[in-house]
Amino acid sequence: MTAQPPPIGKDLDLNNVTLEKLLRHMTGMNGRLSRLYEAANVSPAIPIELVPTAFKEVGMASEELQVAIEELQRQNNELVGLQQQLVQERDRYRELFELAPDAYLITTTDGVVREANRAAASLLNVAQRFLIGKPFLSFIPLEQRLPWQRKMMQLRSMERSQDWELPLQPREDSCVTVKATVSVVPNLGPSPEAEPYCLQWLIRSLPAERNPVKSLLAGQSRGSVGDASVHKYVKGELIPCKADAIWQVQEGLVKLSTFSENGEEVLLGIAGPSMTFGSGLTSLHVYQVTALTDEVQLGAITWQEIATKPELAQSLLSDISQRLQQSEAFLAVAGRRRVQDRLGSFLLLLKQEIGQPVSNGVRIPVRLTHEDLANACCTTRVTVTRLLGKLQQQGKITLDPKHYIILHD
Incomplete structure (x- = not known):
């Protein structure tokens, strides 16, 4: 009598099924079923002792398929929930990006505009939808385009952002001098393989170059400077979010996260120096902030202070845009x-x-x-x-x- 093979589920943990395990065991089971069928075809009648073994193999396969389907459904539901959370946060920061008073542009490394907010369209005196696809150099006076084109080409080999004062020629308007902060960032668009990097432009009119946030938050750790209080946290400490204020990171790094319905932590972002966060900047009901480095210094800025100081609000929007870009980058990773x-x-x-x-x-x-x-x-x-x-x-x-x-x- 032929030795019977071990049941397919003998060494399979049904509580920890993965596709790799399932495929491996299903392959083994198919091999054993094939041998059973071959043995059955040798004689005119199927040996009675083979029938229970065949039924057991088929039953076990059905059970494992059901477990795998349930596991895949659970993972899919988690992914759908996470995607919805990220989309909500992305939409919120996208709205802040669009309403920012400073001009923001994303261009290819050759200077072709891929994204532009309303302030950029207003500054360049071109409708927002018509800016997409236009060369940024077309808004620089003709006699100065060649040197600026060379500067842009040099950016590809630079790791840090560059601050430039450059002339701009808005459409059907007089030439103006602006301050531009240009950074090389990964291309997270629809075809990153074609061009791995792009240029990010923050453009402000001169001579308004003050940074009221830093002046408010600069100083020693004795407690507060002006109206902005300074707080210290240590690695692993939970940071409370205030309803009447937002935080700005002065030193160190913090982790922003939420929790899924089954209690698993979901990483939303990492905020570094000058980046802002707070419960007022998110629509998530659960929002947890944790200090990641040995020492974290944060400045608290109240909403009342932001509302009464337009310069402060204008400067903060550039920092908020960093969170928008990071949020979109996290969404692209998950996709x-x-x-x-x-x-x-x-x-x-x-x-x-x-x-x-x-x-x-x-x-x-x-x-x-x-x-x-x-x-x-x-x-x-x-x-x-x-x-x-x-x-x-x-x-x-x-x-x-x-x-x-x-x-x-």
Whole structure:
């Protein structure tokens, strides 16, 4: 009598089913079923002892398929909920971006306009919809275009933002001199493969170059400067969100997160120096802020103060736009199909946002747990651990003595 194969579910944990496990076990089960059918076809009648084994195999396969479907449905529901939260936050910051009093532009590295807010359209005296696709150099006086084109080409090799004073020639208007802050940022548009980077422009009219936020929040840690109070927090400490004020980071890094319906933490962003956050800047009911570095200094700015000081409100909007851009970047990461692509994009985003150049690459100056990375990439901690190990084997990342991730080009 032929030895019966072990049941397909003997070594399969039905509470921790993955597609990889399921496929492996289903392949093994199909092989055993094939052998059963071959044995049945040898003789004119199916041996009676093979029938229970065949039924058991088919029943176990049906049970495992049901478990896999339920697991996939749960993961899909979590992804849908996360996407809805990110879309809500993106829409909120998009509205703030559109209403910002300063001109904001996103262009290709060749200077072709891809995005522009209302203030940019007003400054250049062109309808907002007609700005898209136009070369930014067409708004610089003809005799000065060549040197500015060379400057823009040099930006590709620069890691830090550049502050320029440049002449602008609005459509059917007189030439003006403006201050522009230009940064090279990853291209998170529909076709990032075609051009990995783009240019981000913040344009302000001269001579209004003051930064009232920094003057209000500058000073020692003795408590407050002017009307803005300064607060210190240590690594791991939860930071309360005030209903009547917003926070601005002076020093250190903080983690912004929420929680899904099943209690899992969802990473929303990482705020660094000059970035703003607060319960008044989000529509999420659950909003948690945690200090990520050894020392975090925050300045509290009340809504009443913002309402009575137009210069302060104008300066804050440029900082708020940073959160808009980061929120959209997080949404783009979550939208990638493959887990390895999501993790790779997230590490590149961390490199761009908070990376510190070191001798052998760029260091991520915070130790995010594998659970944090998994939540940001919509996957499991085990998968993140496996992919990080693979990146280390490929030499794309290493860990320094303090276990900070270092990204290599």
